[in-house]
Amino acid sequence: MKTRIRKSIAAMIILALLIGLTACGSNSGQTASQSSSSKKQTIKIAYLPITHALPLFIENESLKENLKNVDIQLVKFGSWPELIDALNTGKVDGASVLIELAMKAKEQGIDLKAVALGHRDGNAVIVANNINSVQDLKGKTFAIPSKLSTHNILLYKMLKDSGVNYTDLKVVEMPPAEMPAALSEGRISGYIVAEPFGAKSVAIGKGKVLYQSQDIWKDSVCCSLVLRNDFIKKNPDAAQEFVNGYVKAGAQAETKSDTVKSISTKFMSVDSKVLDLSLKWIS
Numbered sequence: 001m002k003t004r005i006r007k008s009i010a011a012m013i014i015l016a017l018l019i020g021l022t023a024c025g026s027n028s029g030q031t032a033s034q035s036s037s038s039k040k041q042t043i044k045i046a047y048l049p050i051t052h053a054l055p056l057f058i059e060n061e062s063l064k065e066n067l068k069n070v071d072i073q074l075v076k077f078g079s080w081p082e083l084i085d086a087l088n089t090g091k092v093d094g095a096s097v098l099i100e101l102a103m104k105a106k107e108q109g110i111d112l113k114a115v116a117l118g119h120r121d122g123n124a125v126i127v128a129n130n131i132n133s134v135q136d137l138k139g140k141t142f143a144i145p146s147k148l149s150t151h152n153i154l155l156y157k158m159l160k161d162s163g164v165n166y167t168d169l170k171v172v173e174m175p176p177a178e179m180p181a182a183l184s185e186g187r188i189s190g191y192i193v194a195e196p197f198g199a200k201s202v203a204i205g206k207g208k209v210l211y212q213s214q215d216i217w218k219d220s221v222c223c224s225l226v227l228r229n230d231f232i233k234k235n236p237d238a239a240q241e242f243v244n245g246y247v248k249a250g251a252q253a254e255t256k257s258d259t260v261k262s263i264s265t266k267f268m269s270v271d272s273k274v275l276d277l278s279l280k281w282i283s
Contacts, residue, residue, distance in 0.1 A: 041071070043071070047083075049268045070241050084102075095226055096223055100146070113232060115246075117223075120222075122194070125209065152171075194223065203271070227239060
């Protein structure tokens with residue numbers, strides 16, 4: 001486990017240095033089948049309803065009409081295994097996805113390309129109100145969304161820095177949306193996951209922040225925008241324009257304006273207190 005996580009950390013650091021918020025394709029080639037009405041290439045992008053996918057939501061809501069070559073079709077999923085299966089099998093053209101899951105797919109021969117980072121930070125360690133230190137987590141059940149995630153790396157590093165062994169906890173994988181309820185019901189003593197699910201527990205007083213991700217690993221990366229390389233090769237202009245729009249949407253997301261909050265609520269069922277906390281924690 002330690003060797004695997006160390007390799008994941010090294011790979012993540014290399015990816016963070018190389019990925020950049022840059023476009024992905026060349027300017028040559030022909031588009032695939034086009035919509036008869038708009039003559040735009042439809043691109044299907046998978047997502048989970050999380051704050052980490054906010055640039056995708058903004059591009060779809062406020063920038064899509066300015067796209068000349070591509071029309072966006074967002075496809076919602078409830079869990080990472082479902083999303084990554086759709087991505088790997090070509091049911092969607094791309095996704096906002098955990099970087100480690102995309103890296104694993106690439107390792108298994110799925111031709112994916114990381115084209116932009118979705119965000120930095122925004123992964124709080126949330127614990128029950130009776131947990132006051134990392135040592136208090138010994139013997140307790142702690143939830144993460146996937147073993148192949150920045151959340152698992154952050155957990156491992158937090159424990160190591162505090163002199164606690166990973167095996168001292170019972171670490172379980174759990175869908176993000178289930179974690180606040182599991183903490184409230186006492187089924188778990190803590191979790192680390194994408195927003196807004198950390199902020200939900202804090203907002204209702206059922207949990208508290210033990211650490212922010214930047215306290216453990218500053219500027220850590222988590223979710224990335226990836227595209228299938230076959231789509232990029234067949235539709236370079238559409239892919240380029242889509243990624244350019246995503247970068248612009250990321251800049252708009254960083255303003256955390258009323259418009260950004262309004263768009264957020266269209267894709268995530270959160271109240272204003274939860275959303276404000278969630279946006280405060282992420283960049």
